[in-house]
Amino acid sequence: MLPPAGVRERVRAVHGGAALPELLRRYDGWAGRYEQVRGRDPPGPPGTGTGTGTGTGTGTPPPAASSPGAPPPAPLTAVPQDVAALEYRAPHLAAASLAFAFPAPPAGARVLDVGCGTGLVARELQRRGFGCLHGVDGSAGMLERARGTGLYRQLQRCVLGREPLPGPAEHYDAVTVVGALGEGQVPCSALPELLRVTKPGGFLCLTTRSNPSNLRYKAELEAALQRLEQQGAWQKVLAQEVEGWERATEEEESIQGTGYISGVVYIYRKCPVPPLEEG
Numbered sequence: 001m002l003p004p005a006g007v008r009e010r011v012r013a014v015h016g017g018a019a020l021p022e023l024l025r026r027y028d029g030w031a032g033r034y035e036q037v038r039g040r041d042p043p044g045p046p047g048t049g050t051g052t053g054t055g056t057g058t059g060t061p062p063p064a065a066s067s068p069g070a071p072p073p074a075p076l077t078a079v080p081q082d083v084a085a086l087e088y089r090a091p092h093l094a095a096a097s098l099a100f101a102f103p104a105p106p107a108g109a110r111v112l113d114v115g116c117g118t119g120l121v122a123r124e125l126q127r128r129g130f131g132c133l134h135g136v137d138g139s140a141g142m143l144e145r146a147r148g149t150g151l152y153r154q155l156q157r158c159v160l161g162r163e164p165l166p167g168p169a170e171h172y173d174a175v176t177v178v179g180a181l182g183e184g185q186v187p188c189s190a191l192p193e194l195l196r197v198t199k200p201g202g203f204l205c206l207t208t209r210s211n212p213s214n215l216r217y218k219a220e221l222e223a224a225l226q227r228l229e230q231q232g233a234w235q236k237v238l239a240q241e242v243e244g245w246e247r248a249t250e251e252e253e254s255i256q257g258t259g260y261i262s263g264v265v266y267i268y269r270k271c272p273v274p275p276l277e278e279g
Helices: 005-014 020-034 082-086 090-101 120-127 142-151 188-198 212-230
Strands: 037-039 076-080 110-114 133-139 152-155 172-177 196-207 234-245 262-268
Touching: 020 234, 082 234, 090 120, 090 172, 090 196, 090 234, 090 262, 110 120, 120 133, 120 142, 133 142, 142 152, 188 212, 196 212, 196 234, 212 234, 212 262
Parallel strands: 110 133, 110 172, 133 152, 172 196
Antiparallel strands: 037 076, 196 262, 234 262
């Protein structure tokens, strides 16, 4: 069974190849329906984390950039709306893959969440012990929602592919792009900019969809990923195709009539990769 008509219409609107100003306007409009957010829960004791994710989340988010040194606010409790109707699994899958690949305790690792939206990936990363999260997105409406979570130390507006990321070279231990690499969204030509802000030995976690309407983009993306690997820019750690990525919004998009589409998680590590420590 397909998601409700309103959800399908909103997904089609942002995946329909609109010009950039119109695309951003549509994302701004979607922000209020993307996931419904209710009041703050009290912070849990250290080590408890929240939600159903695994890992070693601290139970409280890092301080917001707007109030250095201030006690961190408890995270907003998200009651998924369109996200729930789509059964959107990419944030969970991406965060789990990055945590698995990470060689050291992640609490102090600086992570840039590109196309952060309302903060779905940040919640999954925080549950797995990542505590220093920065985010960028082209939609002011999405950023407003992300800011309300209290999960990010920094949030800035940036349209990747049209302007450089707001960070110095070799600044981040990991960079994520979850849900933004697709037809009519972030172009494949933006990959070198992701590499620029990643530290040598740092990780890049990327996702894309494998539904029929995104196959041309996926082929272009994988060709670009391979070229960068052949040039020695990074090493592939993981490329995993996942069925049941999210619910299809059109019957012809679903896998063998299951009602779902598949997607891929890619993990790369920027070269030079440091040697393994003995012991």
